[in-house]
Amino acid sequence: DIQMTQSPSSLSASVGDRVTITCRASQNISNYLNWYQQKPGKAPYLMISAASTLESGVPSRFSGSGSGADFTLSIGSLQPEDSATYYCQQSYSLRAFGQGTKVEI
């Protein structure tokens, strides 16, 4: 089974800050890595697929990078509406989510 490990588990930042979340897979998953944003009481929302492809409608301040086993999600200039929990997820073999990173502003 492929395990996904995110860090940090939570962070607090200010409006305008640049924020980076990391995700590590327990084995090589090529670029089969997706990022989701989830707000309280809502379903997750796909932000980035294939490690770096921004989904339609997602602000350009969000970016993803990485391949193999190490990946990052960056928010270039944090906005109040970015307060949420972010999950990475591998879609290389079966599926698995990271434990989530709560971003507070």
Next chain:
Amino acid sequence: QLQLQESGSGLVKPSKTLSLTCAVAGDSVSSEGYSWNWVRQPPGKGLEWIGCISHTGSTYYNPSLKSRVTISVDKSMNQFSLRLTSVTAADTAVYYCAREGGFRYGRGDGMDVWGQGTTVTVSS
């Protein structure tokens, strides 16, 4: 526009079977290139992938749940279903159905459409 809607029993007794259905509107569960997924989220915790079924009917399950899970599709009703047997309090969660695009050879491109989720409580 594709919409997914979960339905089923909101309260299940311990040791019984949890059954949920996801109705698909705006697309066909037989459309090539997609898988249809179940994901759950216990209260205050993270997301757990349960399993999925492809447009060909192939199923893939989380190894930790595999012995208790069955996912099936009803093409005539354009819906897919989840059965989870021998439930315990640990199965209490919000259950989501979701579509995954770019499905090929067991790999995919992320779950781009989600249902609103349905809360299932396991309690006597």
